Amino acid sequence: MHNPLSGDDPVGGAVSRPGDEAGAPVSAELRALVRDCLDDVDALVVRYVAEVSTFEDYRSTVTHDDLRDTARACFELLLRLIGGLPVPGELSGVPERLGRRRAHQGIPLERLLQAVRMDFRVLWTAFLERTRPADLPELTRGAVRVWEVVEFHTVQVHAAYLDEVAVLARERERERTALMGRLLASDGRDQQLVAQVATLLQVSTQSDFAVATAPPEFQQELRRAVAARMSHHVTHLQEHNGMLVLVARLPRAARTPPPDWLDGVPCALGPVAHGLARVPDVVRVTEAIAATLDGDETSGPVTLSDAWMPVAAARLGPVGEMLADAVLAPLDQLPPQERERLLTTVITYCASGSVAETARQSYCHRNTVLNRLSRFAELTGYQPTRPSEAATVLFALRCSRGRAVRDT
Numbered sequence: 023m024h025n026p027l028s029g030d031d032p033v034g035g036a037v038s039r040p041g042d043e044a045g046a047p048v049s050a051e052l053r054a055l056v057r058d059c060l061d062d063v064d065a066l067v068v069r070y071v072a073e074v075s076t077f078e079d080y081r082s083t084v085t086h087d088d089l090r091d092t093a094r095a096c097f098e099l100l101l102r103l104i105g106g107l108p109v110p111g112e113l114s115g116v117p118e119r120l121g122r123r124r125a126h127q128g129i130p131l132e133r134l135l136q137a138v139r140m141d142f143r144v145l146w147t148a149f150l151e152r153t154r155p156a157d158l159p160e161l162t163r164g165a166v167r168v169w170e171v172v173e174f175h176t177v178q179v180h181a182a183y184l185d186e187v188a189v190l191a192r193e194r195e196r197e198r199t200a201l202m203g204r205l206l207a208s209d210g211r212d213q214q215l216v217a218q219v220a221t222l223l224q225v226s227t228q229s230d231f232a233v234a235t236a237p238p239e240f241q242q243e244l245r246r247a248v249a250a251r252m253s254h255h256v257t258h259l260q261e262h263n264g265m266l267v268l269v270a271r272l273p274r275a276a277r278t279p280p281p282d283w284l285d286g287v288p289c290a291l292g293p294v295a296h297g298l299a300r301v302p303d304v305v306r307v308t309e310a311i312a313a314t315l316d317g318d319e320t321s322g323p324v325t326l327s328d329a330w331m332p333v334a335a336a337r338l339g340p341v342g343e344m345l346a347d348a349v350l351a352p353l354d355q356l357p358p359q360e361r362e363r364l365l366t367t368v369i370t371y372c373a374s375g376s377v378a379e380t381a382r383q384s385y386c387h388r389n390t391v392l393n394r395l396s397r398f399a400e401l402t403g404y405q406p407t408r409p410s411e412a413a414t415v416l417f418a419l420r421c422s423r424g425r426a427v428r429d430t
Contacts, residue, residue, distance in 0.1 A: 048106040051157055052164040055149050056105030060098065067093045070144045079133045084124075092120055096175070100141055103171045104164075117175055121182025125190065131183060138179050142172040198222045199260060202269075206262050210299035220298055223271075225256055227298045230272040232279040235308035236289040239317055241266040247287045265312055267305055269295075284323045288315060291323035310336070331420040342421030349418035352401040365419070367394040368406045372416055 059066060070093045074080050080089065099113045124134045145168060153161045198219075205219050220227045236244040244266055248257055256271040272279060272294065284291060290311035292304040311324055314332035326333070335342045353361045371380040371391065381388040395406050404411045 048104075048167070049160060049164060051153075051160045052167070053105045053107075055152055055161070056101045056107065058152055059145070059148050060101050063094060063097050063101070066097045066144055066148055069147075070097070070140065073140055073144070074137050077133055077137065079129050080137065083127050083129060088123075092116075092123070096120065096138075096141060097145070100145065100171055100175060103174075104145075104168055117178035118182040121179040121184075122186040124179075125183045125186035131180070131187075134183060135176060135180060138176045139172065141175070142169060145172070194222070198258065202258060202260050203262065205298075206260065206267065206302050206305050208302055210302045213299075216299050223256055223258060225271050225298070229298065230276070231295040231298065231301055231304075232268070232270045232272055232283070233292040233295055233301060233304040233308055234268040234270075234279075234284055234287075234289045234323065235292075235305065235312045236266045236268075236287070237312045237315060238264065238266075240288040240315070240320075243287045244268060244284075244289055247284060251283055262305065263309060265309055267308070269301055269305075286322055288317070288320040289323055290315065290329070291325050293326060331417055335417070335421045335423075338421065345414075346418045346422035349402055349404060349415060350422055352403075353398075356401075364394050364398045364401075367391060368398050368412075368415060369419070371395060371406055372412045 067090055071086070071089050074089060074093075075086075095113060095116045099109065099116050101107075102109050102113065120138075121134075146165070149161060149168070150158075201215070201219050201222060205215055208215065210216065216227050234244065245259065248259060248268060248270075252270060255273070258269045260267045260269070268289075270279070270283070278294065279291070290308040292308040292311070295301045295304040307326060310333045311326060311329045314329055314336055315324060338345070353364065356364070367380060367384060370383050371377070374380060377388050377391050380391045384391065399405045402415070404415050406412045406415060
């Protein structure tokens with residue numbers, strides 16, 4: 023790519039550079055000042071270094087040699103541009119190198135721009151010191167040119183800084199994603215890996231973490247919730263095993279995620295991971311829950327206590343199907359409508375444990391409820407009024423439902 027600072031036009035024409043003011047020539051007086059300052063550029067560097075060295079950000083990060091060498095290159099470039107002098111190739115890349123270097127060093131952008139714009143004050147002071155009172159009006163006419171050159175330089179430094187920050191952010195994200203992927207696929211016992219992830223996330227290995235997982239159809243909702251509600255918290259989103267995993271450090275002393283974090287987000291919410299090493303185990307739990315989520319029925323976070331039955335049924339596979347047959351097969355002899363009435367009554371009763379509540383929800387007499395429960399027990403041998411047997415019935419129903427979904 024052609025660099026406008028080089029002073030060379032690739033097609034042989036004149037190149038417009040900062041301060042050219044539509045081709046206006048540089049005054050002889052200004053050019054003489056420029057040449058004088060070029061001959062004494064070390065004096066400008068000394069003055070500049072003394073000023074910038076008062077900035078704590080620079081004093082603790084940028085070495086004296088670094089600051090001196092970059093200042094010399096910048097002043098040589100600026101003076102040549104102000105004076106309309108040729109710019110050697112090695113000077114044309116000074117703004118980009120400076121911006122990228124300071125980004126790597128972690129200098130805050132605001133402080134960098136303040137330091138770069140200080141070039142104008144140093145240059146203008148040097149020009150004033152070298153100008154006789156009678157020549158001040160002529161120098162004042164050149165002030166715009168000097169400022170435009172410094173601003174052009176500042177804009178280039180600014181752009182290079184932002185580009186490098188973006189590059190560094192992508193590199194950090196790739197590194198964090200790779201390390202987090204290794205952690206999620208591990209058993210959490212590699213303490214060195216756990217410590218590396220903690221360093222990248224800037225958390226303690228002993229912090230508490232919320233873990234949520236969303237299957238593909240709910241991933242956008244989870245991303246939006248993180249962006250809107252958790253921007254001030256330490257969070258990490260990672261695609262893992264085809265699902266989107268959220269790992270978020272909990273606020274200090276919080277036992278559960280704040281309710282507003284995932285409100286209305288269909289996802290699997292795991293138990294709190296006490297320590298970063300526990301995150302992989304909790305992720306596996308949430309992935310098992312997420313695999314059972316029903317898009318039509320899920321409207322918010324689903325916990326393990328909510329989903330243990332579908333998770334267990336999915337894990338049992340053929341064993342669960344055999345359990346469903348053993349418990350529910352006697353009902354197959356009934357007409358479909360009667361079978362549905364019995365099952366609905368049993369499920370409603372198990373939800374409340376109250377005959378009266380079941381009768382109210384079913385719009386029937388309590389004796390009708392008792393008769394249906396008795397009929398179910400007569401056919402299957404399981405009493406819905408006994409908690410242990412009711413649990414078996416409900417689990418068998420869940421296993422039966424899972425098989426019906428697979429069959430369709």
